[in-house]
Amino acid sequence: MAMQWLNTNSAAIQAISTVVLVLVTSWYALRAHQLTSLTNEQLKLLRKSQAPDIGVSFCGALVPMGDGQIVDVFSVSAANKGLLSVTVDSPFIQLPDRRTMVFPGGYFHSDSIFPCRLEPGEGCSVLITVAELTSGLNKAGYSGRIKIRGAYRDKIGTMYLSEPFEATC
CATH class of the missing domain: 2.60.40 (Immunoglobulin-like)
Structure with a gap:
């Protein structure tokens, strides 16, 4: 019975899985962007600290x-x-x-x-x-x-x- 339900609703399950995957991927992309921005700021500070002023x-x-x-x-x-x-x-x-x-x-x-x-x-x-x-x-x-x-x-x-x-x- 469970197999029949899965077969009947496979398109809906695939759509929901795709949406969840897109949300998780978007969250990871946002976090990666934030981390990259933070790293760039740290590099700027490091360069400034090692440059004559x-x-x-x-x-x-x-x-x-x-x-x-x-x-x-x-x-x-x-x-x-x-x-x-x-x-x-x-x-x-x-x-x-x-x-x-x-x-x-x-x-x-x-x-x-x-x-x-x-x-x-x-x-x-x-x-x-x-x-x-x-x-x-x-x-x-x-x-x-x-x-x-x-x-x-x-x-x-x-x-x-x-x-x-x-x-x-």
């Missing part, structure tokens, strides 16, 4: 001297925001045409010796007088208002740039 800032500042004089300077700073140690070379300026300018006259002040090894959370900076920067920009053929960037380069050649800064020369 140097933040560069370039800004103007006023420095009071002991004799009451105030010196107008620019600060070029680097901060290691990553999880790895990074060694940076001396800072420089990236000009609007992508050429670079170092400071032949030296720095007004530097808190580090270059190349400088930056551990996570550490930073370094130099101060350049406005006169030194303006003189260098004029010698490079610039005048008026231009956008420049402070920059550092690490030992493997990666360049880290500040946001553009509008300078007058």
